[in-house]
Amino acid sequence: MNPVPETDVTIRVLVAEDDASVRLAVAEAIRREPGMVVVGTAEDADEAISVAAREQPDVAVIDARMPAGGGSRATREIGRVSPATRVVALSAHDDRASVAEMLRAGALSYVVKGAPIGELLEAIERAKRGLASLSGTAAASVGRELDERLAQTERRVADRSRKIEEVRAALGPGGIVPVFQPIMDLVTRRVVGYEALARFQVEPKRPPDQWFAAAVEVGLGIDLEFAAIDAALAHFDELSPEVYLSLNLSPEACLSERLDAALMGVPAQRIVLEITEHAPVPDYDLLRSALHSFRAEGGRLAIDDAGAGFASLRHIVRLEPDLIKVDISLTHDVDWDRPRRALTTALVAFAREMGIAIVAEGIETVAELEALEELGVRAGQGYLLGRPGPLPA
Numbered sequence: 089m090n091p092v093p094e095t096d097v098t099i100r101v102l103v104a105e106d107d108a109s110v111r112l113a114v115a116e117a118i119r120r121e122p123g124m125v126v127v128g129t130a131e132d133a134d135e136a137i138s139v140a141a142r143e144q145p146d147v148a149v150i151d152a153r154m155p156a157g158g159g160s161r162a163t164r165e166i167g168r169v170s171p172a173t174r175v176v177a178l179s180a181h182d183d184r185a186s187v188a189e190m191l192r193a194g195a196l197s198y199v200v201k202g203a204p205i206g207e208l209l210e211a212i213e214r215a216k217r218g219l220a221s222l223s224g225t226a227a228a229s230v231g232r233e234l235d236e237r238l239a240q241t242e243r244r245v246a247d248r249s250r251k252i253e254e255v256r257a258a259l260g261p262g263g264i265v266p267v268f269q270p271i272m273d274l275v276t277r278r279v280v281g282y283e284a285l286a287r288f289q290v291e292p293k294r295p296p297d298q299w300f301a302a303a304v305e306v307g308l309g310i311d312l313e314f315a316a317i318d319a320a321l322a323h324f325d326e327l328s329p330e331v332y333l334s335l336n337l338s339p340e341a342c343l344s345e346r347l348d349a350a351l352m353g354v355p356a357q358r359i360v361l362e363i364t365e366h367a368p369v370p371d372y373d374l375l376r377s378a379l380h381s382f383r384a385e386g387g388r389l390a391i392d393d394a395g396a397g398f399a400s401l402r403h404i405v406r407l408e409p410d411l412i413k414v415d416i417s418l419t420h421d422v423d424w425d426r427p428r429r430a431l432t433t434a435l436v437a438f439a440r441e442m443g444i445a446i447v448a449e450g451i452e453t454v455a456e457l458e459a460l461e462e463l464g465v466r467a468g469q470g471y472l473l474g475r476p477g478p479l480p481a
Contacts, residue, residue: 098123098146098216099124099125099147099212100124100125100127100143100145100147101118101124101125101126101127101145101146101147101148101149101212102126102127102128102129102130102136102139102140102143102145102148102149102173103118103126103128103129103130103146103148103149104129104130104131104132104133104135104136104139104149104150104151104154104159104162105129105130105131105149105151105154105178105211106131106132106151106153106154106155107151108131110151110201111129111131111336114149114178114208115129115200115208117205117208118149118209118212121209123213124209124212124213127139127143127145128143128145131154131155132154132155132156133155133156133157133158133162133165134150134156135156135157135160136150136154136160136166137165137166137169140165140166140169140170140173141169141170143174144170144172144173145170145171146172146173146174146178146216147173147174147175147176147212147215147216148162148163148166148170148173148174148175149175149176149178149208149212150162150163150166150175150176150177150178150190150195151177151178151179152177152179152189152190153176153179153180156248159177159179159190159193159195160189160190160192160193161173163177163190163193163194163195164193164194167194171433174196174197174199174214174215174216174218175190175193175194175195175196175197176195176196176198176199176211176212176215177190177191177195177197177199177400177413178200178201178208179199179200179201180191180200180201180202183198189298191477192296194253196215196218196219196220196427197211197214197215197220199211227355234355245464248305248306250349251302251305251306252306254290254291254292254310255302255303255306255308255311255312257290257291257297258288258290258299258303258312258315259308259311259312259315259369260290261288262289263288263289263315264286264287264288264289264315264316264319265286265287265288265319265376266284266285266286266287266316266319266320266322266323267284267285267290267476267477267478268282268283268284268285268320268323268333268476268477268478268479269282269283269285269468269469269474269475269476269477270279270282270473270474271283271334271467271468271469272467272468272469272473272474273430273446273466273467274457274460274465274466274467274468275461275466278330279328279331279474280330280331280332280417280467281332281333281334281360282329282331282332282333282334282479283334283336283362283469283476284316284320284334284335284336285318285331286299286316286319286320289312295456299311299312300312303327304340309338309340309341310340310341310344310346310439311339313336313337313338313341314341314344314346314350316336317335317337317350318350320333320335321333321335321350321351321354323479326476326479327358327479331358332357332358332359332360332388333358333359333360334359334360334361334362334373334389334390335359335360335362336362336364336392337361337362337363338363338364338367339363339367339368339370339375340377342363342375342379343374343375343378347378347382348381351382351387355386356382356383356385356386356387357385357386357387357388359382359387359388360387360388360389360390360410360411361379361382361387361388361389361390361412362390362391362392363389363390363391363392363403363407363409364392364393364425366410369402369403369406369407372407373405375407376406378405383410387413388409388410389407389409389410389411390409390410390411390412390413390447391403391404391409391412391413392413392415393406393413393415393449394412394413394414394415394418394434394435395414395415395417395418395431395432400415404438404444408442409444410444410445411444411445411446412439412444412445412446412447413447413448413449414432414447414448414449414465415450416433416448416449416450416470417448418431418432418435419432419448419449419450419451419456419460419468419470420450420452420456421456422456422459422460422463423453423455423456423458423459424455429459429463432460432463432465433449433463436463436464436465440464445466445467446462446464446465446467447465447467447468447469448467448468448469448470449468449469449470450464450469450470450471451468451469451470451471451472452470452472452474453472454472456470456472457472457473457477
């Protein structure tokens with residue numbers, strides 16, 4: 089640090105730069121400028137903070153990449169120990185990251201090394217008056233970043249608008265056509281139920297899970313769920329009286345007041361509501377309460393995708409379902425894969441102890457079917473037993 093005696097000056101400047109030659113050149117240029125004086129110099133962030141605390145300069149010229157934490161640390165700490173000091177960042181870097189880092193730290197101005205010395209002096213003078221300055225290259229860099237952010241925002245808005253239009257088209261007449269996959273008693277080979285699945289008839293062509301994810305993203309998730317439920321229930325009278333209909337609903341949809349209206353007039357004892365393993369349940373007590381009247385009237389609750397993750401076990405313990413649907417990740421190769429067989433065996437034993445029915449999903453081979461029967465699974469569904477499609481006449 090090289091203190092310089094003050095004369096009749098208006099701007100007191102600290103110069104902090106780790107390159108000695110640059111530090112001396114900048115300090116000398118400032119000393120020669122009428123109305124400015126260098127009150128101290130520093131070669132790293134620690135020294136810059138110390139000098140600023142002692143001298144309380146009007147303006148600090150800070151190198152963005154100096155040792156001991158860099159210019160951003162020095163800028164933040166100078167703002168704490170000398171609140172009135174305005175910081176002019178000085179750097180050889182004009183990339184967006186360097187500019188943004190210093191400006192976020194509290195620098196008022198940013199000058200790129202190599203710019204005319206008059207640009208730095210002007211930045212110092214403007215900083216004393218509380219006015220910001222950016223070198224041409226730094227300004228261009230920040231401008232590009234702002235342009236990119238604006239473009240990104242515009243793209244997000246356009247993408248959201250497009251998704252809203254797509255989901256609203258799916259919500260319209262004919263947007264969703266339900267298909268039904270049979271659920272069979274593995275002992276009698278009779279169909280005991282159907283799971284309703286949504287198929288979307290509008291553009292763009294995408295899997296159902298992506299449609300529902302897009303709807304959630306734009307705030308239309310529950311609307312799309314109930315549109316799928318309504319489409320499925322429109323075919324309820326086509327079912328045989330001894331067959332139930334299984335409907336997929338998120339916990340949010342189950343908590344909605346629209347659930348009672350959607351199921352009005354449908355015998356609850358022939359409805360199963362499936363809650364997926366992947367759906368988070370923020371409040372189990374609230375969900376249990378919302379489903380109380382439905383279950384009291386004979387409606388049943390299933391936990392879908394059991395075995396796909398830890399959440400399903402929590403769902404099972406907290407919600408005490410009537411059915412557990414074993415995920416295809418366990419059913420697949422259960423005939424020879426020991427871990428899958430062991431986990432399925434454990435689920436079957438747990439369900440038996442709790443009086444819960446087991447339904448195996450994704451049965452695709454005779455060997456899997458025979459293994460599941462051997463393990464005591466009484467019901468199942470999958471391509472081997474029947475693909476999703478229209479209800480039989």
